[in-house]
Structures are given as C-alpha cells and as structure tokens.
Amino acid sequence: MSELADRHEASGKVREIYNFGDTMLLVASDRISAFDVIMPTPIPDKGRVLTALSAFWFERTAELVPNHLISIDPTQFPAAARETPDLAGRAMLVKRLTMMPIECVVRGYLAGSGWKDYRDTGSICGLRLPDGLRESERLPRPIFTPATKATSGHDINIDAETARLLVGDDARYEMLERLSLDLYEHASSFARERGIIIADTKFEFGIDETGQLVLADEALTSDSSRFWPAEGYAPGGAQPAFDKQFLRDWLEAQHWNKQPPAPELPDDVVAGTRGRYTEAYQLLTGEPFSAYLRRNGVTP
Ligand code: PZK
Numbered sequence: 001m002s003e004l005a006d007r008h009e010a011s012g013k014v015r016e017i018y019n020f021g022d023t024m025l026l027v028a029s030d031r032i033s034a035f036d037v038i039m040p041t042p043i044p045d046k047g048r049v050l051t052a053l054s055a056f057w058f059e060r061t062a063e064l065v066p067n068h069l070i071s072i073d074p075t076q077f078p079a080a081a082r083e084t085p086d087l088a089g090r091a092m093l094v095k096r097l098t099m100m101p102i103e104c105v106v107r108g109y110l111a112g113s114g115w116k117d118y119r120d121t122g123s124i125c126g127l128r129l130p131d132g133l134r135e136s137e138r139l140p141r142p143i144f145t146p147a148t149k150a151t152s153g154h155d156i157n158i159d160a161e162t163a164r165l166l167v168g169d170d171a172r173y174e175m176l177e178r179l180s181l182d183l184y185e186h187a188s189s190f191a192r193e194r195g196i197i198i199a200d201t202k203f204e205f206g207i208d209e210t211g212q213l214v215l216a217d218e219a220l221t222s223d224s225s226r227f228w229p230a231e232g233y234a235p236g237g238a239q240p241a242f243d244k245q246f247l248r249d250w251l252e253a254q255h256w257n258k259q260p261p262a263p264e265l266p267d268d269v270v271a272g273t274r275g276r277y278t279e280a281y282q283l284l285t286g287e288p289f290s291a292y293l294r295r296n297g298v299t300p
Helices: 046-061 111-123 160-167 172-192 244-253 269-287 289-295
Strands: 006-011 015-020 023-028 069-071 091-093 104-109 138-144 197-208 213-217 225-229
Touching: 006 069, 015 289, 023 160, 046 069, 046 091, 046 213, 046 289, 069 172, 104 225, 138 172, 160 172, 172 289, 225 269, 244 269
Parallel strands: none
Antiparallel strands: 006 015, 015 023, 023 091, 069 091, 104 138, 104 197, 197 213, 197 225
C-alpha cells in the first residue's frame, strides 16, 4: 500500500480526501456521472480541469472571503503526497476546518429542484417567487436556498428557519447568506461576459481556528454548479449542460435504462466531453488548458 492510501479519509462520488492532520489533500478523479450513475470510462483531465477552476476562483474571490486552499503545487505537499504520480494538477492541499452543516446554494435561474419546487408550490426553500416564471428563467434577483446533505445521495432543500437552527447562530447564518450571494454575483457576472451562464451553485464553508468563516470544498466548478452556454439560452425548457450535454445526448441515443452499469463510452464521446471541460476552462480563464498543465508540471 502507498503512503497516501494509508491517509485516505473519505470518498465523494468523484473525489477523495486524504488526512494530513491540520491539512488535507482533496483529489479530483477523472470519473464522471450522468443520470446519477458513474460512467465506467473516465474523461482524461476532467479532475484537473475542475481543480484548475476551483483554484482560479479561489484566487479571484480571495478579496471577498478567505478560502481553504493552501497550494496545488505538489512540491508544497507533505512528503507522503509529493511523490505520488498523477496528483499534479488534480490535488489541492487545503486547511482543515470545522464544516458548517448546511450547503449554501445560490440560484440565479430556475432549474433542477428549484424549478420543481417552484412549479409545485410557487416557492423555493420558503421563498415566495413571482407567478408565471418559466423553467430556466432568470430570477428577478439571485436567491439563497440552503440545503442539507442527505446521507443517501441528493441534497434536501430547507427553509431559512431550519438552516438558522442548524447553523446555531443568526449572525453567522446571515454571513453565510451574504457571502454566498456576493460570491455568486461576482462569479456569475464574470462568467456571463465570457459566454457561460452559472445558473446556480453550491458553496461549502467552514470555521478556522480563529472562528472566521472560510470558503471550502470545490468552488464554482461545473460539478458544483449548473453551467449553461450563453449562446442559445432560451427559457421555457431545460437548458443543455455546458460540460455533460454531449455525453447525455449520446447516452439517450443508446436507450440505456439509466441503471448501473452504464455503457462504456466510445473514444469520440470521451474526446468530445473532454473538449467541453477544457473549453469551459479556456472561456473562463482566457488561457488554453494546456497552459495550466504546463504551469503545474503535468507531463504526458
Ligand atoms: C470536507 N468534504 C466534502 C467529501 C471530497 C470532499 N477544508 C475542509 N475541512 C474539513 N472537512 C472538509 C474540508 C473541505 N473541503 C469536505 N468533506 C469534508 C468531500 C468527499 C470527498 F473531496
């Protein structure tokens, strides 16, 4: 067993956490899910694109809120992680925090569970919205719609009173709401100018040893957000996902029953999907993804 494996702490659907005491290593794999099923075929560099996007946004939003990122440079990693091949570009060394018990979701557009709740009740998380909004429509203003992590898969939307009780401190809850809305406002306007609509996004925060709120997890990636191409945006129905639509369309044409196992992905679907991830990186950052790979010592 490798030194790193001994430090394994937790697994997400497509990520792993390794324990280094006061710090931890978050590693994004190339695994991809569609229709809630992990595909048997990885998308090369997907984990690196998501890590690159998080690192990009952490740097750009550091003036709004401190974040947990220490380094993505493997020479700065603890010895047990420094030598592991394949970590370059896909791993973040982060500060260990005491995590907040809510997911801080911000919605600028009506999609997913927000659309369903609105369609069925006229409200999302207890927030009444105007009548007559259509699926994928831009909201009059972005809304904070907290959720809790369900042990089995999907998040559960909760109202503000429940979220306040979980956080346990009204001032801290209001800080989470304000920081989340400010982050979304900043990132969504930046992305919109570059051809990407961030329809909604989920932030996770923690508290550091000084009691300050710190932005954690991945941030403003296409795995933690809905990214839509701005070109062709048309409310009144579902919008194509910037990253996964090519894969979803292919899967739909296979008449797969959406139960595991998913079919193996052909090379052209893998390449096309990889291209969507790297295109999102280039649109948002203005540099080719190959520049990120070179800067971070990723060798073919
Ligand atoms: C933490 N997760 C989610 C689960 C993943 C990520 N800075 C932090 N301090 C303490 N705990 C966490 C973090 C962060 N980020 C994040 N769970 C705990 C998660 C599985 C795999 F990569």
